[in-house]
Amino acid sequence: MAIDQDMEACENKLQGKITEPLLQNGANGTSKSTKEDLWMVYFSTFVAVCGAFEFGSCIGFSSPTQAAITEDLDLSIAEYALFGSILTFGAMIGAITSGVIADSIGRKGAMRVSDAFCVAGWLAIYFAKGPVSLDIGRLSMGYGMGVFSYVVPVFISEIAPKNLRGGLTTANQLLICSGVSLSFIIGTVLSWRTLALTGLIPCFILLLGLFFIxxxxxxxxxxxxxxEFVAALQKLRGKDADISKEAAEIKEYIETLENLPKAKMVDLFQRRYLRSLIIAVGLMLFQQLGGITGVSFYVSEVFVTAGFPAAVGTVSYACLQIIITILCAILMDKAGRRFLLLVSAAGLVIGCILVGTSFYLKVQESAPTVAPLLAVIGMMVYIGSFSAGMGVTPWVIMSEIFPINVKGTAGSLSTLVNWIGAWAVSYAFNFLMSWSSYxxxxxxxxxxxxxxxxxAKLVPETKGRTLEQIQAAINTA
Structure with missing residues (x-):
């Protein structure tokens, strides 16, 4: 009980006294830096989001290549299901270890480690002669992807000024979608081994860029x-910027954090955090169990099964995903998180029903011209709806509903649950489709x-609310 009281006291002190340090950069959020002075922030973000693009490339690889890999290497459904899903298993391990790595050797060091695992994975797949090499490569890529999923947004949020943080952080999700979409598109014209080599390009750009940021x-x-801290901050804010106030705030913020009791996983199950935990874990589970990982990994085969040209369907799917993700980023602080989630989930229901109906008609050999059209409309509704809310919003809400002293631990648990759900869906998807497509x-x-x-029942609206207001809304609901 005494520990709990100490933690709560420190937590209240932190919330009431200090705001996010790297976000408080003068009245306009830029430490009197001009946009020209912040070129290093933009360049550093570009380098970091190469990791997000690589993340997307890893996810997108399995969809356009399924038929070719299965035929070339004579894989069974079970062998390809393992190949597709083992990526998420590697990502679980990467996500679990990412915080330790990033805190031990730095954000740049963690990105280098992740980059090395992805390079090794792509090469193993390129030279694969059978399922073992494929799986080892995919597992290695998954580990790198899991580390990227943590360190890239953390790095961006820690270097960005307040007035740029939202847009620059959103670039992480946009580049993930872009990586997935580009893999879908070029995978329709390239061989699977050549597509594996293209996955090395963002790795090399990232590795080179890390020497300059x-x-x-x-x-x-x-x-x-x-x-080194002062030199790095000065480089990011511009050589003529006054960083004294921001530097002092960062130092005070870190000192206060160091005085907080170290949060353990069991602390999340205390009454004052339990509702936040249910919301975060619930959103992560619904994000994955709604089918997105299975659809993303095997979208080409979904179109083939429905009788629609895979290349046309996949390219349309990829382009729509990017467009809707951009619109979601614009609407996030206008329409609200809760509204986007509700609209997104409703759209996912409609999309699934349309695709399921298409498969049912095909099985019944009814309306042969209507079934493929229903499938492609349903898939477009599905991915558009997911990109509009369920894709990004759960991560945003997760970052907002926990107090700072347990945010890291809560984020690790929520991310792990997300990857477990992704693995379950990606592994089971092909078996489920064999059982009954509709x-x-x-x-x-x-x-x-x-x-x-x-x-509708549990998730509060967090748009425009302070951390204290969000906590009050959750605890009094």
């Missing part, structure tokens, strides 16, 4: 490397109906 100032100060999508529709009820 500074380390996260916040991490440097946390490690006691004060001179039944699979009707199951996904039912899960998304439950998601609507979950959001």
């Amino acid at each position: 500074p380390e996260s100032p916040r991490w440097l100060e946390k490690r006691g490397r004060h001179e 039944g699979t999508f009707f199951i996904f529709a039912a899960i998304n109906v439950i998601a609507i009820l979950f959001v």
Whole structure:
């Protein structure tokens, strides 16, 4: 009880006294830096989001290549299902270890480690002669992807000024979608081995760019490397910028954090955090159990099964995903998180029903001209709806509903749950489709109906609220 009281006291002190340090950069959020002075922030973000693009490339590889790999290497459905899903298993391991790596060797060091695993994975796949090499390569890529999923948004949030943070952080999700979409598109014209080689391009750009950008100032100060901290912050804000106020705020913020009791996983199950935990874990589960990982990994085969040209369907799917993700980023702070989630989940239900109906008509050999059209409309509704809310919003809400002292632990648990759900869906998807193509999508529709009820009942609106207001809304609901 005494520990709990100490933690709550420190937590209240932190919330009431200090705001996010790297976000408080003068009245306009830029430490009197001009946009021209912030070129290093933009360049550093570009380098970091190469990791996000690589993340997307890893996800998108399995969809356009399924038929070719299965034929060339004579793989069974079970062998290809393992190949597709083992990526998420590697990502689980990467996500679990990412925080330790990033805190031990820095954000740049963590990105280098992740980059090395992805390069090794792509090469193993390129030279693969059988399922073992394929799986080892895919597992290695998954590990790198799991580390990228943590360190890239953390690095961007720690270098960005307040007035740029939202847009620059959104670039992470946009580049993930772009990586997935580009893999879908070029995978329709390239062989699977050549497509594996293209996955090396963002790795090399990232590796080269890391030599020219500074380390996260916040991490440097946390490690006691004060001179390097000042130099990095000055480089990011511009050589003529006055960084004294921001530097002092960062130092005070880190000192206060260091005085907080170290949160453990069991602390999340205390009454004052339990509702936040249910919301975060619930959103992560519904995001994955609604079918997105299975659809993304095997979208080409979904179109083939429905009798629609895979190349046309996949390219349309990829382009729509990017467009809707951009629109979602614009609407996030205008329409609100809760509204986007409800609209998104409703759209997912409609999309699943349309695709399921298409498969049912095909099985019954009814309306042969209508079934493929229903499939492609349903898939477009599905991916558009997912990109409009369920794709990004759960991560945003997760970052907002926990107090700062447990945010890292809560984020690790929520991310792990997300990857477990991704693995389960990606592994089971092909087996479910073999069992019943239309039944699979009707199951996904039912899960998304439950998601609507979950959001309507438990998820608060966090748009425009302070951390204290969000906590009050959650604890009094």
